[in-house]
Amino acid sequence: MKISSVNRKLKKLQNGSYAVKEIDNMRIVSGKSSDWNEIIKACQIAVSEDKNVHVVNNVKFTGGSDKPMRIPSLKDKFLDKRTPDVLIIGGGISGASIARELSKWKIDILLVEKESDLAMQASGRNDGEVHPGIDLSKGTLKQHYVLIGNKMFDRVCSDLGVPFKRCGQYVGFTQEELKPLIEAYVLKRIKVDGVTDTYIISGEELHRREPNLNKDFKFAIYNPSAGCVCPYGLTIAYGENAAENGAQISLNTAVLGMKVKDNKIYEVETNRGTIYPKIVINAAGVYADDIAQMAHDKFYSIHPRRGTNSILDKKAGGLLSSIASIKKLEKNSSHSKGGGLLHTVHDNILAGPDAVETFEKENFETRAESIDNVFDKQKNTAEKLNKGSIITYFTGVRAPTFEEDFIIEKGRNTKNLIHCAGIQSPGLTTAPAVALDIEKMTVDMLREKGCTVKRNEEFNPVRKPIPVLREMSDEERNEYIKKNPDYGEIVCRCEEISKGEILDALRSPICVPTVDGIKKRVRPGMGRCQGGFCSPIVTQIIADFMNEKLSDVRKSSDKSVIVYGDTKEGAEI
Amino acid sequence: MKNYYDVTVIGGGPAGIAAAAEAARNHASVLVIEREARLGGILKQCIHDGFGLVRFKEKLSGPEYAERFIDLLNETDADITVLTFVTKIVKTSxxxxxxxxxxxxxxxxxxxxIILATGCRERTAKQVFIHGTRPAGVFTAGTAQNFTNLLGQLPCRKCxxxxSGDIGLIMARRLTLEGAQVIGVYEAKSTPSGLTRNIHQCLHDYNIPLYLSKTVTRVFGEDRLTAVEISSVDKSMKPVKGTEEIIECDGLILSVGLIPENELAETLGVKIDPKTKGxxxxxSLMTSADGIFSCGNALHVNDLVDYVSESGETAGKAAAEFNASARECIDAETNSNISYIVPQKIDLKGDLSKVVFYFRSRDILKNCKLSITLDGGVVKEKKYMFLRPPEMERIVLDFSKYNLHKNSRLIFNAEGEKI
Structure with a gap:
């Protein structure tokens, strides 16, 4: 749409004033409004057909204000005067996978993550689906990378020691009359978009495979290449393998500012000192546009979109063994997600997520209506879905651009910068493929700067995972316990996690000695009692290992105090 | 540890200890499997008194009460293995x-x-649909009690x-004594869930307010809890919009119900009563699977440990005497004023001379009469000033003098004024 037509359309919006102008391949929307959803609408109207042009949202929002970015309270000089070849900002799936691929080279890699662990935001708060790419059309980066990324998962997960199941995905239809239309749709996906393995199965076949799905499903699209993975498990595994191969991962490290001179970032200020990197990779998720701004290279905007998932008790795990959702033909906006049902690699059922636009980048609060909406919808996927089986729920915030596509390119003004931004679903699936391309871009950029970049001859792509004793045969388990009796001492009864596994997590390449850090690595507290029985024991094991007091152990962030110290004394502030 | 036992007790809490000792006294070879390092179960952290009033006519602390039964168990030749976790049970010949x-x-x-004495677990914040952030400082009452009493750590300063379940009331007093400020106990129901004596001894005596028909709907705080949102609830327990108030605090202690732990039982195909979750x-406290018995809080949630021990002993004796033979059962039926009854069945081929029933009323009933009829004839009547859901009732019947047959109907009727 031409700028003049966009402006005409914007004038019709009721709750604010909006105008757009196009400069340097940006469509900058300005104005003032108290209605966030209308601002989103205005920016969506402004989206250009030219994929090189991005919408930047400069509308002044008067209906609320986002809190400043969470930053750790830690302040030291640990990283001061570090001069890495590559500084990666963000320890989500993008940053961690890029760090790992770059560790194939003999270069100095530093990854900074402001939270107390990797995968603390979108990468740790999604459904873990490895997408087949069925809902994307050719021509987008998302679609390009999803097809390549999906195929890489068997190898990547086997190298990194991460459980991955190619469990397949069903999209069920209750309206028989839609069949010709859907057949044409599937044909287009195969012929035009290159999804080769998708096909339609009958309702009968569907119910033979998944007997608990809606009896009214007349047919379904089946995508055998869809799968599931533990999203934070994969991110941590990537990070650990990067660390094992020489990359430095610095947690609790926030980028607070940058100095840019002659179109080059030459100084990056953090709470742990000032860093002088050769190249900066922006993998900062919802804050990618803020990082771009700091680097004088903002040409896109991120508009946060939250989604809530519920996890069901393993007892409900028999509901389905794959991924399923219902599709009705309604005029849905292309990116609104109604979620689905997924049998996770840990044998829980996951329901969700929903999709709600929000101006808050880090508000992870859950709301009753999110869960109600997902359950109302997904009861049509499987009638037996029951809220009573919920053991927990969580909210994540996606980081889309208004074009709803990824931004994977070098800085437009700032020359030593690479953006890996706008990463949202299917960002987990695409990460292995995106990381390879960013690896190449980085190496080329370093060489252009005159650096000699050599292979890291010691690079080992294989990460040895922490043994999972509950999945072993009795004989194998017995051998492990004989070698290390801690493997025989069960700490978490719901998930059957031993003290040995917890100690392994504490000794892993990226030690995160918090209750949540241990929970994400080896799962104590992930079960139906949600840590009711084991959290005091886990707290104690961490304190003993770290040789610190119980009151020094944290749930997650450095301010998330669990206990205040000895009774009575602890009451004194 | 031997290769073969007559009776294996899973769980070394009060029910399991009593069951094991009783089975051993009845000449069975017995193994007790406990997952923690010490016997005693949750009693280890219950350092308040009031245990054993029924059994010993004494007020004991939890550890003292447990100790009495552990001493009795140690007098037998039962084998005990601690820090041991059952991973699998399969039926063999x-x-x-x-x-x-x-x-x-x-x-x-x-x-x-096998005697399943696996106790119960606490319902969590998410299982009662509390929303908001996920900060530190939200504890189930049992977890807070563990931190306070076993680890000697203060879990909150202002909570x-x-x-109003019993553990919540006990923790209100306990945290007050340790210097924390307890702002109040909030109960979604219109009546308290805990024992009346605990309302007096734990709340009234310490001026801790009890708010009924109010619940926590949301929690705040990124790192540590900073506040909770309290809402009034309507008759169907749904929060009423517009009644929200924000209360600043750094701790939320949940005492919102206990769930019997029957995951092992379920793997054995044991039939679960949806009312008791046991x-x-x-x-004889034998389940639907021959040779599998249940007792204590795994069977149904008790208010008094004295009855937990009693059910353990019933199961222990029966397991020791067990001989596989066909059962012929009739149901113990109830009218709608009774929320559940245990045991749910009477085996006509079993011992009928002393059958102990435990039951709870659905609502508070005043001037109540319980009448138990067998094939239309009254076998027992009992009057109660009050029947209250938080207070489990126990009644003993002797059926040996009646001619019970497979078509007999045994019905428990409770009638009274609902208030």
């Missing part, structure tokens, strides 16, 4: 093969019978307690 792990490795024994049992 001679009974059941139980696989377990401990620091010594993976081991297995065959047992003619709200949600739920196995359906006959008067």
């Amino acid at each position: 001679g009974g059941y093969r139980i696989t377990m792990v401990s620091r010594d490795g993976v081991a297995s024994v065959v047992s003619k019978t 709200v307690i949600l739920g 196995p359906v049992c006959d008067q």
Whole structure:
């Protein structure tokens, strides 16, 4: 749409004033409004057909204000005067996978993550689906990378020691009359978009495979290449393998500012000192546009979109063994997600997520209506879905651009910068493929700067995972316990996690000695009692290992105090 | 540890200890499997008094009460293995093969019978649909009690307690004594869930307010809890919009219900009563699976440990005397004023001379009469000033003098004024 037509359309919006102008391949929307959803609408109207042009949202929002970015309270000089070849900002799936691929080279890699662990935001708060790419059309980066990324998962997960199941995905239809239309749709996906393995199965076949799905499903699209993975498990595994191969991962490290001179970032200020990197990779998720701004290279905007998932008790795990959702033909906006049902690699059922636009980048609060909406919808996927089986729920915030596509390119003004931004679903699936391309871009950029970049001859792509004793045969388990009796001492009864596994997590390449850090690595507290029985024991094991007091152990962030110290004394502030 | 036992007790809490000692006294070879390092179960952290009033006519602390039964168990030749966790039970020709792990490795024994004394777990914040952030400082009452009493650590300085279950009331007093401020106990129901004596001794005596028909709907705080949102609820327990108030606090202690732990029982195909969430049992506390018994809080949630021990002993004796033979059961039926009854079945071929029933009323009933009829004829009547859901009732019947047959109907009727 031409700028003049966009402006005409914007004038019709009721709750604010909006105008757009196009400069340097940006469509900058300005104005003032108290209605966030209308601002989103205005920016969506402004989206250009030219994929090189991005919408930047400069509308002044008067209906609320986002809190400043969470930053750790830690302040030291640990990283001061570090001069890495590559500084990666963000320890989500993008940053961690890029760090790992770059560790194939003999270069100095530093990854900074402001939270107390990797995968603390979108990468740790999604459904873990490895997408087949069925809902994307050719021509987008998302679609390009999803097809390549999906195929890489068997190898990547086997190298990194991460459980991955190619469990397949069903999209069920209750309206028989839609069949010709859907057949044409599937044909287009195969012929035009290159999804080769998708096909339609009958309702009968569907119910033979998944007997608990809606009896009214007349047919379904089946995508055998869809799968599931533990999203934070994969991110941590990537990070650990990067660390094992020489990359430095610095947690609790926030980028607070940058100095840019002659179109080059030459100084990056953090709470742990000032860093002088050769190249900066922006993998900062919802804050990618803020990082771009700091680097004088903002040409896109991120508009946060939250989604809530519920996890069901393993007892409900028999509901389905794959991924399923219902599709009705309604005029849905292309990116609104109604979620689905997924049998996770840990044998829980996951329901969700929903999709709600929000101006808050880090508000992870859950709301009753999110869960109600997902359950109302997904009861049509499987009638037996029951809220009573919920053991927990969580909210994540996606980081889309208004074009709803990824931004994977070098800085437009700032020359030593690479953006890996706008990463949202299917960002987990695409990460292995995106990381390879960013690896190449980085190496080329370093060489252009005159650096000699050599292979890291010691690079080992294989990460040895922490043994999972509950999945072993009795004989194998017995051998492990004989070698290390801690493997025989069960700490978490719901998930059957031993003290040995917890100690392994504490000794892993990226030690995160918090209750949540241990929970994400080896799962104590992930079960139906949600840590009711084991959290005091886990707290104690961490304190003993770290040789610190119980009151020094944290749930997650450095301010998330669990206990205040000895009774009575602890009451004194 | 031997290869074969007559009776294996899973769980070394009050029910399991009593069951094991009783089985051993009845000449069975007995194994007790406990996952923690010490016997005693949750009693270890219950350092308040009031245990044993029924049984010993004394006010004991939890550890003291447990100690009495552990002493009795130690007088028998029962084998005890601690820090041992059962991973699998499968039926074999001679009974059941139980696989377990401990620091010594993976081991297995065959047992003619099993007593499941696995206790219960606490309902969590998410299971009562509390929304908001996920900060530190939200504890179930039992977890807070563990931190306070076993680890000697203060879990909060200024807290709200949600739920008026007994552990919540006990923790209100306990945290007050340790210097924390308890803002109040909030209960979604219109009546308290805990024992009346605890309302007096734990709340009134310490001027801790109890708010009924109010619940926590949201929690705040990124790192540590900073506040909770309290809402009034309507008759169907749904929060009423517009009644929200924000209360600043750094702790939320949840006492919102206990769930019997029957995951092992379920793997054995044991039939679960949806009302008690425990196995359906006959008067010997044998479940629907032959040779599998249930007792204590795994069977149904008790208010008094004295009855937990009693049910353990019933199961222990029956397991020791167990001989596989066909059962012929009739149901113990109730009218709608009774929320549940245990045992749910009477085996006509079992001992009928002393059948102990436990039951709870659905609502508070005043000037109540319980009448128990067998095939239309009244076998027992009992009057109660009050029947209250938080207070479990116990009644003993002798059926040996009646002619029970497979078509007999045994019905418990409670009638009274609803208030």
